[in-house]
Amino acid sequence: MEKVNVLDLIPQRTPFVMVDEILRVDEKEASTTFYIAEGNVMSRSGKFRAGGIIENIAQTAAVLAGYGYYKRGEEIPIGFIAGVKALIVKELPYIGDTVTTKIKLLKSLMNVLIIEGSMSNSEGKTLATSEIRIFIQA
């Protein structure tokens, strides 16, 4: 796959970009890495918080959603999290960790994507899993 800059695929900008590198993206799956930097707005007490974890999984889904628009040379639409189900946060990653997040498309409706995602830390340990529904404002 050609190297794609994450900012070409998602509409969020600093300080609310919660993914760094794209490991893979196609029509059904995407995976990203994210380095939890000191001063990240979703961190507190040395850890990246659950809200940030949800956002990271959702932005990994935004990479998948944005990829289609990017390939067609269209503007990347903004999207919002509509719902979260079956969220389990076993552990929070620490500032300084690099996490890897994988998502899989379960269902694609009109302007809604339903994905399942999981985040793991640099040792490969699963930190969190969830199903997320994303609304694309196309």
Add this chain to the structure above:
Amino acid sequence: MLKNDLFTIHSLKETTSGHYEVVVNLDKGHDIFKGHFPGKPILPGVCQVEIIAELLEEIFEKSYRLEDANMIKFQALVDPNENDTLYFGIDATIEGNRVKTDVATNLGNGEVSFKLKGNYIHE
């Protein structure tokens, strides 16, 4: 920490046993709104997950993080230029080192913008 940064607590009352009404003011000039999204400020829904964690800390004087949630719903977009006040209704039941939490947030006009059912765990 989002408290006294993204938001400030305007008032916090336990209206009936285990039910808390919290009024929160957002700082609409916060940097988060510059990136989410450029030219179209919208409160990232996930910030409410963390505002609740910090409100539980305020209520119970312990630090909490979200451990699991069966359901979180983001039902209305919060544009801080239109709505900079959020009204949290929080049912919170202590079970060991967890707080079983059932939250609905509205925008002051009765419109529910956010719902969460889940457990926050002491850390």
